[in-house]
Each structure stands twice: as C-alpha cells, then as structure tokens.
Amino acid sequence: MGKAADWLREERRRTLGDWVAVCLGCGHAQRYFDEFEAELPAACPQCARELRVRCPACDARFSSAFAVDCEACGGPLRSAEQFGVPIRKHERRRS
Ligand SMILES: [Zn+2]
Ligand SMILES: [Zn+2]
Numbered sequence: 001m002g003k004a005a006d007w008l009r010e011e012r013r014r015t016l017g018d019w020v021a022v023c024l025g026c027g028h029a030q031r032y033f034d035e036f037e038a039e040l041p042a043a044c045p046q047c048a049r050e051l052r053v054r055c056p057a058c059d060a061r062f063s064s065a066f067a068v069d070c071e072a073c074g075g076p077l078r079s080a081e082q083f084g085v086p087i088r089k090h091e092r093r094r095s
Contacts, residue, residue: 019061024078025049029065052077 017031023044030051032040037053044051054061060072070077 019053019063020065020067021051021053022062022065022067022078023047023049023051031065 015031017033017036019032019034019037021030021032021040023029023046025044025047026049028044028046028051030040030045040053041051043049055070055073055075055077057075058070058073060070062071062077064071067077069075
C-alpha cells in the first residue's frame with residue numbers, strides 16, 4: 001500500500017501545490033509545496049529562462065500562476081521590460 005501512496009504523492013506534487021513558480025520568459029507555471037521548494041529548477045524547463053519563485057521586492061511567494069502583482073507588497077512580479085531580457089538578480093538557488 002506504500003506504493004500507491006507514493007504514487008499519489010508524486011502525482012500531487014507535479015500538479016498541485018500551495019505555491020507557484022512562474023517563468024518570466026514563456027509564462028510556464030509550476031506549482032509546488034513548501035517542502036519541495038529546494039527541488040525547483042532555477043531555469044524554466046521549457047525555455048531555460050529564469051523561473052521566478054519569489055517576489056523580487058519582498059521575497060513573498062505567490063499562490064497564483066496569473067499573479068501580476070505581489071500579494072504581500074503589491075509590487076510588480078513581472079514588468080514589461082522583463083520580457084525578452086533575462087534578469088539575473090536572483091541566482092541564489094543555482095548551485
Ligand atoms: Zn519559460
Ligand atoms: Zn512583494
């Protein structure tokens with residue numbers, strides 16, 4: 001029975017999550033749970049641009065894949081000039 005539970009957990013992990021990381025390039029969104037944040041790729045699996053996990057201003061996480069402003073501080077999560085230009089400020093999860 002452990003197997004079925006593992007499978008379900010794995011499946012949930014891929015499709016659900018409390019938080020979401022969004023690609024600044026193509027808009028690809030990936031949901032994740034707290035405990036899997038460390039496993040998120042630094043770059044988008046589709047276009048290899050930066051995957052934004054936290055607000056650049058206050059470090060808050062986002063819960064909506066369609067969020068444009070930070071839920072915590074109201075700052076812009078992705079501004080127009082970020083499209084097409086890779087912003088390299090948040091490299092700390094690359095290692
Ligand atoms: Zn992308
Ligand atoms: Zn913020």
